Amino acid sequence: MARVLSLFRPLFFLPHVMRRATGCKMSLDTRAREVFAAAIEAVQPDMVVRRALERTGDTLLVNGRSFTLKNNLHLVGFGKAVLGMAAEAERILGDHLVRGVISVPNGLQETLRRHGKEQMLLKEGSLIRVMEGAKHNLPDVEAQRAAECIKDLASSLTENDLLLVLISGGGSALLPAPVPPITLQEKQDVTRRLAAAGATIQELNSVRRALSLLKGGGLAHCAHPAQVVALVLSDVIGDPLDLIASGPTVWTEVRHDEVRSVLDRYGLSTASLPDSVKEVLGRSVPRWEVIGDQSDRAAHVLNAVIGSNSIALESAGRRARELGFRPGVLSPGVCGDVQSVSRLYGLLARFACSREEPPAELHAEILKLGPETGVESWDLCRAMQVLGEGRAEGWGATCLLAGGEPTVQLTGKGRGGRNQELAMLVGLELGGMELPPKGPVFLSGGTDGQDGPTEAAGAVTDAGLREEAQAQGLDTEGYLVNNDSFSFFSSLSGGQRLLLPGLTGTNVMDVHMLLIPPIPVVVSGQ
Ligand SMILES: Nc1ncnc2c1ncn2[C@@H]1O[C@H](COP(=O)(O)OP(=O)(O)OP(=O)(O)O)[C@@H](O)[C@H]1O
């Protein structure tokens, strides 16, 4: 037992508390949805802020650092989840709040109202101004206006002030402040071309930082000499503070040669760039002048990640255990093309479900997929070891959890999202295998509740997917080629396989789940 405990990521497979799935009457599909709901529950914006802000009288404690509240609190925020974060922060600290401004996606307040999420809205008479913008996740004039208000607020602060900065995914588009003479349109064109050419969020945000007055530490620079406390809900693999929303409170040195090499890599030649961008990238001086010691300035800033995919997976694991599974986390950083990712889950399912010792080739095939799916070999080895032990010792049902953000090569014109496409592909992978009659089941869902431009968060599938579609006259491959996974799942069995939690108001990338039924123990000689 000690060996098992030491083998896994925190929370991975805790056999002493697991219960046999055989006693649970709920279907695997229902339980998968419950586990997904628990993942989202743990990263609700109000919940994460409540956990992060510890208040005793007029003292605020964040990450063990203490701040004095004396009617000196100012608040700014930008991102898809900061409305709910701001509402909770105002509930906790409102009596010391002077004023605030937050930049949130267009139409968010109305959508949350429609979904009955009143606790994520600011109370009437709130001191925080909500500004909506960045339609379709692209920086626009409204978002630029919000960025200006945020910059003005930060720049007006003194050493007696405390600035609470709320940051979540989508924050880059909601805080555009191009370095003059670059115009918003020019900056938008550059980022749009990069994204369309397949640049990663790391590459994209390194360019955004170079062209912005607020990103890469610019906001913290404006707020100096005030104390800055940034609460960050991470939507980037590995939770890198300098990249989430392009790191406005994290001082980052911009290397123009690195930025140019990213632009070159994606075919944005110098000749194709606007003159303003060329001029800014040609400057030898930093974006702003730092008077005094930079490390002294950094000491004024506390950045704290208060919610992430790992936290969602931990909570999912706890719920899985209550529902009779042996839970385990493969990795919170799954990325790469959905084709490779689906292959990986298919092979892991085969590995887990084989009644005999799986062949060495299967082991090797799984390991080979590590680099292209962002999963470290040791995580794959640990997973296989414990899945193997579970089979040998008859430990009952297993819930293998993972998180991250795979990608889809868009070639068709259909409606879908990466989670639904991944679920379809895994269903097809499972269909080609010899598996137990009741499982495995696979779920993939976006924690923001919206997978691509669709109303669904994702879908739940199993080995019966292709047959079910065939029986209903649906051409599975046709839907796949057209990236039409949402239409597929909507037409299939009255949309029963869709995952429809509605807009969740949070965002910590995606959650993947493979539920593996109990594998009968092979008694030697059988
Ligand atoms: N028809 C489609 N089929 C599959 N994937 C699609 C389709 N249309 C868009 N996508 C993918 O959806 C993604 C955008 O979806 P979404 O709005 O959920 O973004 P996101 O990456 O989750 O954004 P954020 O992290 O800011 O919430 C892109 O990766 C895009 O490739």
Ligand SMILES: O=C(O)[C@H](O)CO
């Ligand atoms: O806003 C952004 O830059 C992305 O959501 C990553 O944080």
